[in-house]
């Protein structure tokens with residue numbers, strides 16, 4: 637089955653594929669480890685299937701694998717949409733981005749993100765100071781757009797009061813068990829593209845909850861899989877969805893989101909998902 641991945645647009649007008657291929661979570665490794673050939677081949681498989689949006693971060697330790705996979709794929713750089721995130725190097729974002737570019741074997745990223753707003757009290761820079769440096773990086777062309785990850789409405793509100801260039805993207809954990817409707821509305825009204833990581837959490841991490849039967853029934857009604865229903869739920873809300881798999885058959889499956897759930901089904905999934913709350917990542921930071 638050949639399906640097109642839908643495209644959204646960032647405030648700069650740049651197109652962004654609505655489905656990203658993640659190179660973190662299950663792929664996480666220390667950079668002192670040798671190159672992970674399974675990851676390189678998985679990225680190449682995803683690219684061969686039509687994925688063009690790669691979600692990366694310095695802390696995943698996998699930027700070198702992404703660079704090798706892109707090179708070996710032979711796909712021209714301008715056809716790709718590469719997201720990078722800085723965390724360890726937020727005390728010197730320019731140095732961090734230069735290192736990221738070297739590892740990714742490219743001279744720009746399409747989006748450069750502050751990976752998380754949770755900085756230790758001893759951090760030498762505040763978020764507004766870091767953002768000012770990110771703005772310089774966007775002006776330099778090394779980052780075509782800049783954004784954030786794991787920011788809440790109060791954190792975005794505060795950032796917007798200081799920003800000259802507003803963030804164009806906010807990537808957060810988002811699935812029906814981890815859905816912040818006010819954050820979606822805030823991002824939509826401020827022209828910030830919201831993106832979802834861990835979209836499959838309800839199936840893979842929290843089975844046994846109230847969504848199980850509902851998602852199964854909808855998948856049967858629509859002639860789709862349960863993963864496709866969860867991914868489509870994000871895309872149909874206008875959210876970029878970042879998923880990943882080491883298996884080509886799942887990569888192909890996840891792409892199959894060219895169908896409609898419709899308003900009533902969308903509401904049902906949101907309502908039933910809202911009966912439980914589960915977060916996988918950054919749990920302690922979100923509590924504070």
Ligand SMILES: NC(=O)c1ccc[n+]([C@@H]2O[C@H](COP(=O)([O-])OP(=O)(O)OC[C@H]3O[C@@H](n4cnc5c(N)ncnc54)[C@H](OP(=O)(O)O)[C@@H]3O)[C@@H](O)[C@H]2O)c1
Nearest residue numbers: 658659660661662691785833834835836837879880881882
């Ligand atoms: N900004 C942040 O702080 C942040 C945090 C977390 C993640 N991310 C990004 O988001 C990406 C995706 O995150 P995620 O991995 O949590 O997303 P996900 O799409 O919810 O989960 C993907 C994982 O689920 C497994 N999986 C898929 N279908 C399955 C099934 N039917 N049964 C069992 N396992 C199944 C896959 O393993 P197989 O390989 O076996 O298919 C893969 O490891 C990451 O790679 C990273 O790029 C960002």
